[in-house]
Amino acid sequence: MASQRPGPNLSRIATSLGVSVATVSNALSGKGRVSDALIERIRAHAAELGYVPSQAGRALRTGRSGVLGLVLPDIANPLFPKIAQAIEYAASAAGYGVLIADSRGDITAQTEAINRLVERGVDGMVIVPRRATRISGASCPVAVIDTASTPGNTVAADHWQGGKEIAAHLASLGHKQILIIGNNRESNVQNDRAGGIRAGLQPGMRSETLWIERLEHETGAGCRLGLEEKARQGFTAFAALSDLQALRALTELQQDGISVPADVSVTGFDDLIWSPVVTPSLTTVRMDMDTIAEIAVSALVERINESGTREGVLVTAHTERVPMQLIIRQSSGLMKPATKNLRDGELVE
């Protein structure tokens, strides 16, 4: 026998009130025509009994599970908390649950993760792809959160514009030589951010880009970035393409006795958890994850309601770009010629 659900069902409420299950269902959902008095009685009784509708029964009948999948293949992504939280909030507000699927960084495992979600009957899914993955025929609507440069339709922060914000900020501080620090040359997101920075440079400014992954390939994981040397070459601003790299730059500079922000500026991206609390706090650019999640989820929900059949379609009608917001904190400061003395003064004191 099937195991008993603990709570009451429609039938129990109906019997106990001497009405039909159809009427109970209508009263609870507010759909069919039921007299106000009866609606009142039914709802009160249902509440009293602690009635919780069976998702299984509803799902079987309607063909909708009321659940969205969230695929995050990039394991240790420090943005994960923010993304998951924003998606869960938006989905929850739209009456959906969120089933997660992490593929532990394995690239092929992304497909498996997607399949698992399909098997669980999700009505749609949000995918944050690792690098430029091609999302192939999941049999349900899909929204991709990545960057505008990704082929196909996506919702994304405007990483390019975010880069321009950084460039403008650094320009206003008087910096002339910017070292852009990225992790991964293949990443669309990082390339957009770097492109934005370069595009935002004023005449007389120049930039150079350091890709950590490549450096580590030659020198070993966790190696130093050689920023002191760069500072000596005249770079006064270190613009990382993520707060993780910014943190790495900041600590390396500090250990080498280069003062931030007195000697050089450091900036990041994403406003990750540690950015406000390190010393100096990090100037960064924040994605409006709530808006992005809202757009992704509502596009998904719209598509789900619109079509009776589930199809494997990308749901964002076109690429949506959500602006990023510059957050100025202590790690970026004004360039002054006399910093050298300042710094020595600090150290000696």
Added chain:
Amino acid sequence: MASQRPGPNLSRIATSLGVSVATVSNALSGKGRVSDALIERIRAHAAELGYVPSQAGRALRTGRSGVLGLVLPDIANPLFPKIAQAIEYAASAAGYGVLIADSRGDITAQTEAINRLVERGVDGMVIVPRRATRISGASCPVAVIDTASTPGNTVAADHWQGGKEIAAHLASLGHKQILIIGNNRESNVQNDRAGGIRAGLQPGMRSETLWIERLEHETGAGCRLGLEEKARQGFTAFAALSDLQALRALTELQQDGISVPADVSVTGFDDLIWSPVVTPSLTTVRMDMDTIAEIAVSALVERINESGTREGVLVTAHTERVPMQLIIRQSSGLMKPATKNLRDGELVE
């Protein structure tokens, strides 16, 4: 009419093969007695058609959703990625999906989040409570991941032992005065960690504890911790109760020109994402999240299979403690009287 599922169902396979749905079901699940030849044919045909069983149908019939809930009320918890990943992996291996519920830090919202999961019909849930929340009657089996000091049954890392590892490590380096840096005095986890450190001190060593939350209450968010002053008082080791606080300590010390690890040692807890990549990389203590997740999930699954009725019970039969592992990196060094010179040497060179 209910919207059509896209794929074939048991009935379609049965008709197309001229057998009954019962036989198809039995063949696919391997439960009833079906001849090997028929099993073969049915499975081949099902695969060919791309048959995906309906979770809704199965759930309605069996009374099991095959889904576990994960409640993480602490919004921005940087451990979130590791926890979610470990739970998802363990659940997935046991054939379960994971539905997430984040309550955005709101304490009362935890109950709402739990209710939402119950309404979605989860078979059980894993709760990582914020502070010492009392988990009240969710109508399904519950596993709590927190710390052994939490009332009720839990699975947890052995935070106390982790603290002792740190103390032993610092003792072996010759440190005498340890500043313990915590965030939240109410946290069971942090108190256990701090208690472990204190318990592990050797004769001749002493410790003092700094609670950031309290300091910020007086001085404002993002304030400095005044570690330079502490260093002047003779503290040579700064043992943070989380890598986030360790990072805060590290950057503050560095900005004040105090060299880590030449002048003082810094240690953390949790081996968070940035710990291996900052300069100097952070000595820390790692939780075996995979084992913890495995224990929580298997306790849950056991309880689900054992009882036909769903009850609101804590499933870990007793408190399980999973050992933590010390990871020694650069941020902790040997105390020597002559460090001052060494450091200057580095800077000058």
Added chain:
DNA sequence: CTGAAAGCGCTTACAG
């Protein structure tokens, strides 16, 4: 070894 039938809980045309 195989099949007919019941029923999990719900929603939705349809009839009254």
Added chain:
DNA sequence: CTGAAAGCGCTTACAG
């Protein structure tokens, strides 16, 4: 305004 009935897709005793 209310109810009887069908059916979503599955699994499981039970009969043959």
